[in-house]
Amino acid sequence: MPFTLGQRWISDTESELGLGTVVAIDTRMITLLFPATGESRLYAKNDSPVTRVMFNPGDTITSHEGWQLEVEEVTEENGVLTYLGTRTDSGEQQVALREVMLDSKLVFNKPQDRLFAGQLDRMDRFALRYRARKYQSEQYRLNISGLRGTRTSLIPHQLHIAHDVGRRHAPRVLLADEVGLGKTIEAGMIIHQQLLAGRAARVLIIVPETLQHQWLVEMLRRFNLRFALFDDERYAEAQHDSDNPFDTEQLVICSLDFVRRNKQRLDLMAEADWDLLVVDEAHHLAWELDNPSREYQVIEQLARQISGVLLLTATPEQLGMESHFARLRLLDPSRFHDFQQFIAEQKNYRPVADAVAELLADKALDQQALNRLNDLVGEQDIEPLLQVANGQGEGKNAARRELISMLMDRHGTSRVLFRNTRGGVKGFPHRELHAIRLPLPSQYQTAINVSGIMNGKKSAEERARDMLYPEQIYQAFEGENGTWWNFDPRVEWLMGYLTSNRQQKILVICAKAETALQLEQILREREGIRAAVFHEGLSIIERDRAAAWFADDEDGAQVLLCSEIGSEGRNFQFASQMVMFDLPFNPDLLEQRIGRLDRIGQAHDILIMVPYLEKTAQSVLLRWYHEGLDAFEHTCPTGRTLYDQVYSTLINYLAEPQNDAGLDAFIQECRHQHNQIRQQLEQGRDRLLELNSNGGEQAQQLAAQIEQQDSHIELVNFALNLFDIVGINQEDRSDNLLVLTPSDHMLVPDFPGLPEDGCTITFDRNQALSREDAQYVTWEHPLILNGLDLILSGDTGSCALSLLKNKALPVGTLLVELIYVVEAQAPKHLQLTRFLPPTPVRLLLDRSGNNLAQKVEFESFNRQLSTVNRHTGSKLVNAVQQDVHQILTQGEEQITSAAQAIIDEARRLADETLSAELNRLEALRAVNPNIRDDEVAAQEENREQVLTSLNGAGWRLDALRLVVVTHQ
Ligand SMILES: Nc1ncnc2c1ncn2[C@@H]1O[C@H](COP(=O)(O)OP(=O)(O)OP(=O)(O)O)[C@@H](O)[C@H]1O
Numbered sequence: 001m002p003f004t005l006g007q008r009w010i011s012d013t014e015s016e017l018g019l020g021t022v023v024a025i026d027t028r029m030i031t032l033l034f035p036a037t038g039e040s041r042l043y044a045k046n047d048s049p050v051t052r053v054m055f056n057p058g059d060t061i062t063s064h065e066g067w068q069l070e071v072e073e074v075t076e077e078n079g080v081l082t083y084l085g086t087r088t089d090s091g092e093q094q095v096a097l098r099e100v101m102l103d104s105k106l107v108f109n110k111p112q113d114r115l116f117a118g119q120l121d122r123m124d125r126f127a128l129r130y131r132a133r134k135y136q137s138e139q140y141r142l143n144i145s146g147l148r149g150t151r152t153s154l155i156p157h158q159l160h161i162a163h164d165v166g167r168r169h170a171p172r173v174l175l176a177d178e179v180g181l182g183k184t185i186e187a188g189m190i191i192h193q194q195l196l197a198g199r200a201a202r203v204l205i206i207v208p209e210t211l212q213h214q215w216l217v218e219m220l221r222r223f224n225l226r227f228a229l230f231d232d233e234r235y236a237e238a239q240h241d242s243d244n245p246f247d248t249e250q251l252v253i254c255s256l257d258f259v260r261r262n263k264q265r266l267d268l269m270a271e272a273d274w275d276l277l278v279v280d281e282a283h284h285l286a287w288e289l290d291n292p293s294r295e296y297q298v299i300e301q302l303a304r305q306i307s308g309v310l311l312l313t314a315t316p317e318q319l320g321m322e323s324h325f326a327r328l329r330l331l332d333p334s335r336f337h338d339f340q341q342f343i344a345e346q347k348n349y350r351p352v353a354d355a356v357a358e359l360l361a362d363k364a365l366d367q368q369a370l371n372r373l374n375d376l377v378g379e380q381d382i383e384p385l386l387q388v389a390n391g392q393g394e395g396k397n398a399a400r401r402e403l404i405s406m407l408m409d410r411h412g413t414s415r416v417l418f419r420n421t422r423g424g425v426k427g428f429p430h431r432e433l434h435a436i437r438l439p440l441p442s443q444y445q446t447a448i449n450v451s452g453i454m455n456g457k458k459s460a461e462e463r464a465r466d467m468l469y470p471e472q473i474y475q476a477f478e479g480e481n482g483t484w485w486n487f488d489p490r491v492e493w494l495m496g497y498l499t500s501n502r503q504q505k506i507l508v509i510c511a512k513a514e515t516a517l518q519l520e521q522i523l524r525e526r527e528g529i530r531a532a533v534f535h536e537g538l539s540i541i542e543r544d545r546a547a548a549w550f551a552d553d554e555d556g557a558q559v560l561l562c563s564e565i566g567s568e569g570r571n572f573q574f575a576s577q578m579v580m581f582d583l584p585f586n587p588d589l590l591e592q593r594i595g596r597l598d599r600i601g602q603a604h605d606i607l608i609m610v611p612y613l614e615k616t617a618q619s620v621l622l623r624w625y626h627e628g629l630d631a632f633e634h635t636c637p638t639g640r641t642l643y644d645q646v647y648s649t650l651i652n653y654l655a656e657p658q659n660d661a662g663l664d665a666f667i668q669e670c671r672h673q674h675n676q677i678r679q680q681l682e683q684g685r686d687r688l689l690e691l692n693s694n695g696g697e698q699a700q701q702l703a704a705q706i707e708q709q710d711s712h713i714e715l716v717n718f719a720l721n722l723f724d725i726v727g728i729n730q731e732d733r734s735d736n737l738l739v740l741t742p743s744d745h746m747l748v749p750d751f752p753g754l755p756e757d758g759c760t761i762t763f764d765r766n767q768a769l770s771r772e773d774a775q776y777v778t779w780e781h782p783l784i785l786n787g788l789d790l791i792l793s794g795d796t797g798s799c800a801l802s803l804l805k806n807k808a809l810p811v812g813t814l815l816v817e818l819i820y821v822v823e824a825q826a827p828k829h830l831q832l833t834r835f836l837p838p839t840p841v842r843l844l845l846d847r848s849g850n851n852l853a854q855k856v857e858f859e860s861f862n863r864q865l866s867t868v869n870r871h872t873g874s875k876l877v878n879a880v881q882q883d884v885h886q887i888l889t890q891g892e893e894q895i896t897s898a899a900q901a902i903i904d905e906a907r908r909l910a911d912e913t914l915s916a917e918l919n920r921l922e923a924l925r926a927v928n929p930n931i932r933d934d935e936v937a938a939q940e941e942n943r944e945q946v947l948t949s950l951n952g953a954g955w956r957l958d959a960l961r962l963v964v965v966t967h968q
Pocket residue numbers: 151152153154155158177178179180181182183184185186313314568569570571595599600601
């Protein structure tokens with residue numbers, strides 16, 4: 001094309017320069033000035049990488065003054081164009097705009113503009129873009145989205161809870177699985193889902209100080225969630241950056257103590273607009289009528305402000321029924337307002353549990369059972385369902401499942417409380433108690449006698465507490481000289497045990513920090529035993545260091561000596577032996593202690609060694625725990641109830657252990673009651689809770705579904721292609737590992753998610769679980785999510801040209817592949833993507849407008865195509881420009897009906913799903929007070945907003961490729 005002064009051209013290789021103007025021409029060269037950047041370039045007249053910019057009627061163009069013109073006519077004079085049309089701002093008609101007056105900052109972002117401006121992209125990028133669209137849209141539609149991307153084993157009960165709670169609006173639940181069954185993991189999965197779906201953006205986690213780092217690490221390692229740890233120092237720093245320091249981070253972990261200590265800080269925290277509050281070890285929140293603890297009040301203030309609340313505790317009833325009730329009250333004050341009523345409800349679970357058991361038993365239901373079900377379900381006509389459930393037809397199991405879920409929904413606390421037990425989950429190792437009886441040294445006997453005389457005024461409980469730790473009584477009398485370890489036979493026994501098990505990691509727990517410290521010194525000095533200590537006197541860093549030293553396989557400590565604080569929340573399942581140097585005061589603490597080893601991941605049977613001194617409070621307590629409650633070898637669900645029931649008798653025996661008249665009968669009676677209560681629980685409340693909490697068959701299916709997805713090769717192919725195009729170096733290592741490093745030709749200089757010095761990744765879940773240094777890459781990993789974003793939010797691959805070698809078609813045959821996207825704009829929290837994710841529609845049109853897309857599948861077609869160099873590409877584009885315009889017009893006609901069908905289907909699905917959810921909630925609210933009014937209102941509003949947003953859905957051309965047939 002001949003050059004003329006004043007014409008506008010664009011550089012094919014440096015499109016960022018904007019529009020250029022021809023300012024000089026000589027015999028062989030031309031000069032373009034690019035006013036937007038002030039730069040000039042000299043090009044050869046023949047064969048230069050520049051494309052003539054020409055607009056067509058229907059285009060909207062911008063003048064250098066900023067106003068826009070809708071082009072109606074284009075005239076040419078001496079090779080220079082003038083555009084005629086209507087101004088969009090004033091409506092003035094027949095306005096002329098000479099091309100030299102066009103805005104030079106022109107960017108071409110519509111694929112067709114880019115095509116005509118010669119900005120052709122590589123063919124592999126076009127394919128990547130289409131695949132990215134396709135996979136993204138498929139992933140959004142899967143109901144397991146948000147559950148797959150975590151570095152965790154697929155454990156059905158956890159997946160069930162995460163699936164149920166994770167998709168609720170502002171979930172408020174108590175996660176109360178038994179110790180070590182994975183509450184932290186469940187909370188992490190819920191947070192991950194809520195963040196991914198846009199239901200939450202700001203999350204606050206409050207934990208005991210000792211667990212802060214463990215949480216921080218678990219969130220990052222398993223969920224790729226980078227929390228900021230707020231302590232005094234960090235808080236002071238953040239004060240410089242914002243009036244409210246908590247506004248400086250989206251994801252925050254801090255300790256309960258940090259929150260409790262300062263009223264002003266608490267107020268600021270409460271104001272900081274969190275979406276989700278997580279409180280671990282929530283049994284610390286003690287409550288009595290008219291006397292709530294400070295900890296309780298702190299969380300109460302936050303829970304009033306924050307819409308989503310997850311409370312975690314393995315021992316929900318640790319501080320008694322009242323505190324348990326009070327924690328439920330934090331979740332829903334209007335529902336849990338009357339303690340007496342709550343107690344009454346607790347007793348009424350039996351008939352519901354029986355009905356559920358009958359349904360599960362797969363036997364025919366007699367008239368009595370049918371009547372009972374009718375009564376329990378209440379308002380709804382379930383006759384048809386009962387007939388199917390009682391028949392032998394296909395739908396029998398599904399009908400029974402539906403009836404069970406109706407019962408669960410309508411009765412009890414199952415919507416706010418989840419509790420899985422080892423019994424329900426199965427597959428846990430055995431626990432074995434070894435009680436080692438040792439003589440009571442005379443020094444202790446004397447100290448106990450003297451203290452008995454001196455402490456006459458103390459309460460029975462105080463005396464009982466003293467009596468449990470004779471070494472402390474002795475030392476209180478002897479002061480500095482009270483070297484009890486020189487004669488206490490437990491010390492001798494402990495040293496013998498540890499030295500004869502040098503290859504084993506052993507956890508030693510004692511109630512008091514002083515005992516732990518003294519033992520450490522003795523073990524070190526006398527036997528050279530490497531023992532880490534873990535107690536409340538250490539700083540957080542020191543505690544974590546101690547735990548890490550114990551965990552270290554190669555150079556680590558053989559023993560971890562910890563006081564009672566080490567018995568909570570920590571993960572020590574790599575060890576399978578524990579020594580209780582003394583026993584804790586209540587059965588919940590005992591369970592917490594054993595729970596350090598008896599957790600998911602424990603591969604061996606657990607040995608619990610208890611050296612105890614005969615005729616002491618310890619020997620009484622040991623018998624009570626073991627013979628009365630069976631609390632060492634099995635988790636003890638009755639512990640708290642029995643403890644409250646027999647408290648005064650027990651305390652008296654502990655306070656005066658030498659007076660054991662009637663002790664045998666007392667213990668026997670406790671065992672009898674234990675068996676009875678356990679049976680009641682198993683048939684009533686616990687059974688119901690468990691049935692609801694472990695998710696049954698559906699949870700198994702969920703796990704199986706995710707597992708099936710895990711092995712999909714599509715992700716691997718896509719990711720490798722993506723990394724390639726982004727410019728990330730990939731180096732194959734054995735064992736399904738890949739090392740990624742940034743190259744010096746990256747698409748963007750800083751690819752989010754890829755560290756400067758690279759990272760190791762794996763696509764294999766098992767490998768990721770055993771190799772902590774490798775990132776587990778799934779569709780939900782930041783590398784993939786950011787990669788998809790990078791490709792789809794920019795121009796990458798939006799316009800390409802390929803050659804098709806096919807002798808069956810005439811040379812020069814033109815096909816245009818058009819990728820449209822059907823989408824709706826809406827705030828993320830509406831989760832419109834469930835119904836209408838950005839959905840690609842592919843058309844493959846020939847010159848007559850026939851759509852061949854159905855017959856010619858993308859991948860096999862793509863494999864037949866070959867690339868063309870940019871220069872030839874530009875020439876080809878110019879040659880077929882008119883045809884392409886026509887085909888585009890035909891494309892617009894064809895997409896309308898296809899897109900509208902997709903939108904209609906999305907609206908139908910949304911209406912059906914959301915109306916069903918709303919109806920269900922409304923029906924439930926009539927019978928189950930656990931449904932909060934605000935939940936129903938939010939659901940209703942959500943439905944309205946979703947449907948309105950879908951009404952506004954539309955489509956646009958996202959990418960296009962010209963395909964020209966050759967025979968060479
Ligand atoms: N799905 C899983 N995949 C891999 N590891 C898991 C999974 N679930 C739990 N674990 C591991 O099992 C241990 C117990 O899990 P977690 O700490 O979440 O239990 P918990 O119920 O919070 O315990 P506690 O009652 O002691 O606070 C942890 O080491 C955790 O990493």
